[in-house]
Amino acid sequence: MHIQIISFDGPRSSEVVEASSRAGRDRIAPLIEADPxxxxxxxxxxxxxxxxxAECVVILARDAAALDSLERLVVTSELLPGEDPTLLHRPSRVDRYDTSESFGHLAELLAGVQS
Known part of the structure; x- marks a missing residue:
């Protein structure tokens, strides 16, 4: 399993935070849903x-190729009507990790997924 952590350093205005939320919810999530x-x-x-x-997005994926595909999808997607590109900032950092272990209830949920 692979982990990607995307960080956006603060301070960020409420408008920027809402624009980020909308992009994830209304543009990116439907694109992921449309790609089986x-x-x-x-x-x-x-x-x-x-x-x-400040914002942190943590993504869990079966492999690094999925994270690469997600990145391509995000950077090539067209903005929705009303999305203001000046409010959509690039991340401060993007870090990737291979999973070495999980723990707690999450470990039980992911037991069949980790490789």
Whole structure:
């Protein structure tokens, strides 16, 4: 299993945070849903936003190729009507890791997935 952590440093305005949320929810998630192969390779993820608007997106995938496919999908997707490109910032950092172990209840949920 592979992990990608995408970080957006704060401070970020509420408008930038909402634009990021909308992009993920209304543009990127439907594109993933429309691609059965990518959907099968991506296990899910988490998005966290700090009080200063900093954001962290953690994505779990079966392999690194899925993360590469997701990146291509995101950077080549057309903006939706009303999306303001000036509010969509590039990440501060993108880090990738191979999973060495999982623990707690998450380990039980992912038991059949880790390789």
């Amino acid at each position: 192969d990518l959907r099968a390779q991506l296990l899910g993820g988490f998005r966290g936003v700090g009080p200063d608007g």
